[in-house]
Amino acid sequence: MEKISVGVRFRPLASNCDSDSCRKWQISDKVISLCHFNTPVSGLTFSFDHVFDHSSSNVMVYNVLIKSIITAAIDGFNGTAFAYGQTSSGKTYTMNGSDKDPGIIPLAIKDIFHTIQKIPEREFLIRVSYMEIYNEEINDLLVLESQKLPIHESLERGVYVAGISEEIVSNAEQVLQLLELGEANRHFGETNMNARSSRSHTIFRMVIESRAKEENSSKEDTITDAIRVSVLNLVDLAGSERIAKTGAEGVRLKEGKHINKSLMVLGNVINKLSEGGKTRGHIPYRDSKLTRILQPALGGNAKTSIICNVAPEDVHIEESRGTLQFASRAKRITNCVQVNEILTDAALLKKQKLEIEELRKKLQGSHSEVLEQVLLKQRNDMHKSELERDRLAMELEEERKARHDLEQRIFEQEKKIESLMNHSMSLHVSSASTQKKVGERSATPDETHLLEFDSLKTPNFKQPSIDFVVRRPNYKELESSPIPDNFAGVAGEDLWARLNNGRITDLDALQMTPGLPSQLFPSSETSLGVLSNEEKRCPRLEEELDNVRKQNEVLTEQYSKLEEENNVLKEEKIGLADDVACLENERNQLKSEKQCLIKELREEKRKLNDLRDDVRNLIAAFSQREVMLTSLCTKSRAIVENIKTAPIAPPPDS
Ligand code: ADP
Ligand code: MG
Numbered sequence: 001m002e003k004i005s006v007g008v009r010f011r012p013l014a015s016n017c018d019s020d021s022c023r024k025w026q027i028s029d030k031v032i033s034l035c036h037f038n039t040p041v042s043g044l045t046f047s048f049d050h051v052f053d054h055s056s057s058n059v060m061v062y063n064v065l066i067k068s069i070i071t072a073a074i075d076g077f078n079g080t081a082f083a084y085g086q087t088s089s090g091k092t093y094t095m096n097g098s099d100k101d102p103g104i105i106p107l108a109i110k111d112i113f114h115t116i117q118k119i120p121e122r123e124f125l126i127r128v129s130y131m132e133i134y135n136e137e138i139n140d141l142l143v144l145e146s147q148k149l150p151i152h153e154s155l156e157r158g159v160y161v162a163g164i165s166e167e168i169v170s171n172a173e174q175v176l177q178l179l180e181l182g183e184a185n186r187h188f189g190e191t192n193m194n195a196r197s198s199r200s201h202t203i204f205r206m207v208i209e210s211r212a213k214e215e216n217s218s219k220e221d222t223i224t225d226a227i228r229v230s231v232l233n234l235v236d237l238a239g240s241e242r243i244a245k246t247g248a249e250g251v252r253l254k255e256g257k258h259i260n261k262s263l264m265v266l267g268n269v270i271n272k273l274s275e276g277g278k279t280r281g282h283i284p285y286r287d288s289k290l291t292r293i294l295q296p297a298l299g300g301n302a303k304t305s306i307i308c309n310v311a312p313e314d315v316h317i318e319e320s321r322g323t324l325q326f327a328s329r330a331k332r333i334t335n336c337v338q339v340n341e342i343l344t345d346a347a348l349l350k351k352q353k354l355e356i357e358e359l360r361k362k363l364q365g366s367h368s369e370v371l372e373q374v375l376l377k378q379r380n381d382m383h384k385s386e387l388e389r390d391r392l393a394m395e396l397e398e399e400r401k402a403r404h405d406l407e408q409r410i411f412e413q414e415k416k417i418e419s420l421m422n423h424s425m426s427l428h429v430s431s432a433s434t435q436k437k438v439g440e441r442s443a444t445p446d447e448t449h450l451l452e453f454d455s456l457k458t459p460n461f462k463q464p465s466i467d468f469v470v471r472r473p474n475y476k477e478l479e480s481s482p483i484p485d486n487f488a489g490v491a492g493e494d495l496w497a498r499l500n501n502g503r504i505t506d507l508d509a510l511q512m513t514p515g516l517p518s519q520l521f522p523s524s525e526t527s528l529g530v531l532s533n534e535e536k537r538c539p540r541l542e543e544e545l546d547n548v549r550k551q552n553e554v555l556t557e558q559y560s561k562l563e564e565e566n567n568v569l570k571e572e573k574i575g576l577a578d579d580v581a582c583l584e585n586e587r588n589q590l591k592s593e594k595q596c597l598i599k600e601l602r603e604e605k606r607k608l609n610d611l612r613d614d615v616r617n618l619i620a621a622f623s624q625r626e627v628m629l630t631s632l633c634t635k636s637r638a639i640v641e642n643i644k645t646a647p648i649a650p651p652p653d654s
Contacts, residue, residue: 002335003331003333003335004298004304004334004335005050006305006308006327006330007050007308008032008046008050008052008307008310008324009051009308009309009310010052011090011093013313014088014311014313021314022037023035023036023041023314025312026040027051030048030050030051031045031051032045032046032047032048032051032324033045034317044321048327048328049331050064058093058102058104059102059107061094065305066081066108068303069303070108070111070115072230073208073230073303074115074208076210076229076339076341077230077339077340078301078302079230079231079232079304080233080234080294080296080303080304081104081233081235081304081305081306081307082236082304082307083104083236084307085237085308085309085323086309086311086319086322089310089323090309091237091309095234105234106176109176112206112208113172113175114172121213122210122211123212123213124208124209126168126206126208127206128175128178128205128207129164129165129166129167130142130182131149131164131205132200132201132203133200133201133202133203133262133289133293136288137289138293139185140163140164140165141182141183141185142165142182146163146164146165146391149161149162149163149164150162150394151292158296159295161293163391166383168376168380179204182202182204186202199238201235201238202236203233203235203293204234204236205233205234206232208228208231209228210227210228211226227341228341230339230340233293233302237266238263261288262290265288265291266294269283269299270326270330270333271329273299273332274330274332274333298333298335299334299335300335300336301337301340303335303337306327306330308326310324378601381597388590392587392590395583396580396583396584396587399579399580402576403580406576410569410570413569416562420555420562423555424552424556
């Protein structure tokens with residue numbers, strides 16, 4: 001268990017600020033108090049292990065709070081450092097710094113590469129990603145197209161941002177360039193507080209993998225093949241602010257609300273964590289993307305440092321007090337830190353190791369920097385194609401879900417249309433029967449067969465069941481039965497009730513005739529004289545008929561609208577299917593690209609083998625010559641020796 005390191009840093013007073021204020025923050029060693037005319041205000045005294053006044057530099061903060069995290073990250077421990085505080089309190093200055101006073105991020109980058117150079121017995125692989133959380137959406141700052149990335153969780157990788165790009169890097173300059181690129185893509189806005197106030201939380205992440213080099217690895221290491229993987233997060237939070245004070249509105253106001261919400265959740269998480277082990281209960285990490293990503297750093301497996309930045313001006317006293325209270329709670333949190341050693345294939349280093357190791361061995365002899373660069377590029381390409389594959393798989397999954405939803409919606413629309421059709425048809429039937437009852441004598445055969453005609457329109461149409469009709473009793477003298485003769489003595493249930501003004505009829509006289517469509521309409525021998533009498537007896541029916549017609553029109557309109565909507569949805573579905581096909585194509589293309597790459601690698605390997613053979617042949621030829629030359633040399637030496645030792649015969653006397 002290890003406590004979170006918390007430091008408080010006061011930035012210098014802004015130049016345009018009145019320094020004669022009666023209220024001031026006073027720092028004496030590790031104690032900060034708010035003083036009113038040099039007298040400490042009660043309840044506003046705080047003490048911390050590390051306090052930095054306005055004269056402190058970023059290097060000082062780095063050495064005290066961050067350096068140990070960086071060293072630990074190289075040794076395989078997760079690490080997180082973040083700057084907290086209100087807008088304009090100096091968070092970005094602390095993290096990024098200036099040309100004269102480089103911030104924590106550039107200092108950390110340089111330190112990492114400097115330190116790993118001093119550990120020749122381990123092989124390192126470092127990858128970098130840079131993201132921002134803007135309006136509760138995660139965007140990749142290195143690849144502008146990657147926006148609104150989701151957070152996933154898996155047993156192997158823990159909590160991670162799916163689809164974020166990662167760049168494999170081999171030196172500090174490369175990382176600083178990436179940092180610059182990402183910085184240019186950050187969201188800046190203008191509020192009254194800070195002309196270039198950052199409106200997003202940014203997370204600069206380095207994943208450090210390392211393993212013992214083969215020649216140096218102990219017996220145990222070789223057996224387990226353990227790889228250390230640590231994640232280092234350097235976070236620059238967006239500043240909290242009081243909306244009334246900033247004068248924010250519109251987009252700025254929306255941003256402010258998101259920023260404040262995520263900082264509030266961060267505060268809640270810190271509060272809960274500071275309550276201590278058994279009593280703290282549920283920690284609301286999932287309430288914001290920021291806390292979700294920082295989950296391992298807060299109460300998890302990570303060494304964490306928080307720099308709480310304070311703006312010293314009188315106007316900011318309320319916010320400063322909030323920051324100091326946050327810092328007091330944060331320093332009570334303990335994390336459970338351990339080295340991350342993994343034995344599975346999840347480590348990138350291990351995955352790439354097999355493919356690259358052979359190539360590397362070959363390269364060692366040739367000591368060519370260019371070839372090292374090629375190797376790095378190959379590594380990056382391989383990693384990117386893997387990330388791309390993950391991203392495509394994710395997109396495909398989302399497309400599938402969208403398609404499923406769409407199909408569901410179409411199905412529901414079809415059901416709605418069907419029920420509307422049924423309803424509309426029952427209204428047709430009731431309208432038709434009412435028309436008959438009021439004596440629509442000029443009903444054409446088309447109208448009479450309306451039901452059959454409409455049922456042809458929709459394949460799914462269900463014939464409405466007419467399961468209740470009342471047959472006129474045989475004894476015509478019964479006055480209470482108003483069913484006119486021209487209905488052939490047949491009426492529907494509703495009509496029966498209406499015609500009888502709610503009176504109950506002689507149930508014995510009723511004949512139940514289920515599904516009797518042929519008896520629905522009167523025969524052609526309808527008597528006109530009787531109809532006009534019936535019209536007089538039922539004046540309300542005409543009115544009702546009008547209503548039914550109107551209702552019918554509305555329903556027909558609704559039906560056609562729904563049909564239109566259905567067509568649009570069908571088109572959307574086709575479009576989506578096309579998209580899915582395109583994505584599949586892209587994936588296949590990527591696959592084939594990867595295969596090409598592997599082919600090229602093999603080709604490269606083959607060439608290197610050839611080269612090695614050539615060198616071997618050359619060496620063999622050289623040694624042959626050497627042998628020849630040596631024997632030649634020995635022979636010549638012997639001849640010289642012979643000549644030297646041979647007695648010189650005196651010249652013959654002339
Ligand atoms: P924040 O990121 O918290 O909104 P900034 O880091 O942008 O605030 O700081 C606001 C202003 O104060 C900037 O102009 C910055 O240069 C200046 N500033 C902050 N901290 C310091 C410091 N320690 N020394 C000098 N200037 C500072
Ligand atoms: Mg900032």
